[in-house]
Amino acid sequence: MGVEVWPIHTVQFSNHTQYQQGWSGRAFDSSDITDLIAGIDKIEQLVNCDALVSGYQGSGAQCDSVAAAVAKLKERNPNALYVCDPVMGDPKKGCIVPEEVTDKLVNGLMSLADVIVPNQFELTQFTGMEINTLEDAIAACRHAISKGPKMVLVKHLHSLSDESFSMMLATEEAVYLAQRPHLEFAKQPVGVGDLISGLFTAGLVKGKSPKQAFEHAHNAAYGVLKVTHESQTWELQTIKAQDEFVEPSSNYAVQEVS
DSSP: OOOOOOOOOSEEESSOTTOTTOOOEEEOOHHHHHHHHHHHHHTTOGGGOOEEEEOOOSSHHHHHHHHHHHHHHHHHOTTOEEEEOOOOEETTTEEOSOHHHHHHIIIIIHHHOSEEOOOHHHHHHHHOOOOOSHHHHHHHHHHHHHTSOSEEEESOOTTSOSSEEEEEEEOSSOEEEEEEEOOOOSSOOSOHHHHHHHHHHHHHHTTOOHHHHHHHHHHHHHHHHHHHHHTTOSSOOTTTTTHHHHSOSOOOOOEEOO
16 A cells, blocks of 8 residues: 554564463563664654554553653654554453553553544443444444544444444545455454554555445455455465455445445
8 A cells, every 4th residue: 555664572482372282482671662763763753754543552661651652652743543443342341451451441542542443342441332233333333533542443343233234434525334244264364454554544544435444444354354265274374365455345335324
């Protein structure tokens, strides 16, 4: 998609943690985040950063470092976006992060963000609202926007349909629904939410409207999942499916629902 990425890791693992054989690696200290941001700032490059995306946080201290990084970025480039993927858990697993991380996300980073990318469970944590219907989802997104973010991209609304995979984008002007077929995996691929966050952010940075960026992210993510499914693996085939990032092979149009 033509977007340069500067990764700052919160963890570095050999593989994702759902392998039964285990994993190796470590979480980085919150000071590592602060030091790297300071280094980029020292060479006067933060002004050239158009967006900051945060994902999984392993501690409350890491959340504090992210908040400080956002403040520094906004100081150098007021037009830069902060996109928060508030990883907390899902309905099946419940909350998978320490309580202090949930608190820092719900009462700090999510309100600070320009864009949040929660799943249904995480949206409920942020708004305190149960979601069982389309109307519930719209109301929860609107309430979330009233708490600070300008956009809410719900990366999975599991309660809307058993037959389709549903996503929602809410802006201050409109609410959009996207649906695509389910793909059955023996084990669910890990990292789809990260993929959606990255695709949507890249679309915004490249000048797409929120609706266009949402539709593109939805179709591109489905394309990657199709290739992954055909490969009979649960590791996202991002290299094999890289053409999907630029020209998605599917075209599921989004629907304005409010």
